[in-house]
Amino acid sequence: MTTNSISDKVVLVTGGSGFIAVHCILQLLQAGYQVRTTLRSLNREAEVRAMLKEGGSDAGKQLTFFQANLSADAQWNEAVSGCTYVVHVASPTPILNYRNEDEMIIPAREGVLRVLKASRDAGVKRVVLTSAIGAIVYGHPQQTAPYDETTWTNVAGKAPAYQKSKTLAERAAWDFIEQEGDGLELSAINPATVLGPVLGPDYSHSIHLIKNLLTGKMPGCPKINSGFVDVRDVADLHLRAMTHPAAKGERFIATAGESVWLIEIAKTLKAHLGQAASKVNARELPNTLLRIAALKDPMVKSMIPLLGRMMNVTSAKAIHLLDWSPRSTQEAVLATAESLIRLHLLDQ
Structure with missing residues (x-):
């Protein structure tokens, strides 16, 4: 594909101020695409442009902004009109003090369907949805073999509300494509x-793990296991899935390699x-210490179901099918x- 054909293509990235979204926009701009992005408030345009500049791109007129919210229909048709691809990254962030898990589940599911309907009606070729391993690894008996894309989180099991919302939103997306796509x-x-390079003061909740370790806010490491991946590689995988013929109708796990315990992150x-x-x-x-702390701290409470559980997943599919090559x-x-x-974000 030549640069000329790419420069004629318009890509919408939803939720442009988000950590993954900004890196997706950055790589799309560098590849030569015309890019649009949505924000809940256009007051944040300057902030997004500043983050892109920190990442090495002065976007100029190659990037345009639309005000749109996942919880309302307004502006979505305008935002997707004329787009070849949509990268749907926007998602409600985890709520710690929720009264009912539907506070996270309903906006996530309805937001996905809103974007898919607008994309279908506008003749978009492909939507790439940012889901999570939260839609794969929860609610199952312990296993040592890595989870792959054939597994779905069991929402009837002990899945936390945020992970349940990611699962149900992705399920709804696949159902929509099959029935109404x-x-x-x-x-x-x-x-x-x-994880990966932060470009400004707005970054994902996962970055707080590193920040809290560096500032001493974490008095030690809970016995929690996870896979990790660099945001630059997550963005790269979105771009590969956007255009590769073999990515149609597929899900792809993004992880740098074997899962590790948090203590290994601290030692690194x-x-x-x-x-x-x-x-x-x-x-x-x-x-035991964490279970006591969880009685008063919602953040700690959210960790309890993860204690001692192996959360190993494999990216073999993305590596072999899309030639993806993540950093360590x-x-x-x-x-x-x-x-x-x-x-200078550690003191903020």
Whole structure:
């Protein structure tokens, strides 16, 4: 495909101020696409442009903004009109003090359907949906073999509300494509815990893990296991899934490699960052201590179902089918820390 044919194609990225979305926009601009993005408030346009500049791109007129909200129909038809592809990254963020899990589930599911309907009606070729491994790994008996894309989180099991919302939203997307898609194509990306270079003060909740370790806010490491992946590789996988013929109708796990325990993340920071990691506490916290803390702290409470559970997933499908080649977990961890330090975000 030549640059000329790419420059004629318009891509909409939803939720443009988000951590993954900004990196997707950055790579789309660098590839030569015309890019649109949605924000709940256009007051944030300058902030998004500043983040892109930090990432090395002065977007200029190659990027345009639309005000749209996942919970309302307004502006979605205008935003997708004339687009070849839609990268649907926007999703309600986790709510810690929710009264009812439907507070997360309904907006996530309805938002996906809103974007898919507008995309279908506008003649979009393919939508790439940002899902999560939260739609894969929960509610199952313990297993040592890595989870793959054939598995779905069992929402009748012990799945936390946010992960349940990601599962039901992705399920609704696939059902819509099958029943009402009218030729619209769909691919889904299911990232593990997303780390990598922060471009500004707005970043995902997963980045707080590294920030809290570096600032000493975490008195130690809960016995939690996860896969990790660099946001630059997550964005790259979105772009591959957007255009690759083999990605049609498929979901792809994004992880850098084998899952690791949090204590290994702490040890990586201490081993490579010297004085900057002096407050990192690389000791494992007893499960009992966390269960007591969970009685008062909603953030800790959300960790309890994860204690001691292996959360290994495999990206073999993305690597073999889409020729995807992710950075290592260590590189993702250090890029996160170095960007937080460089942008003076640890004291905010």
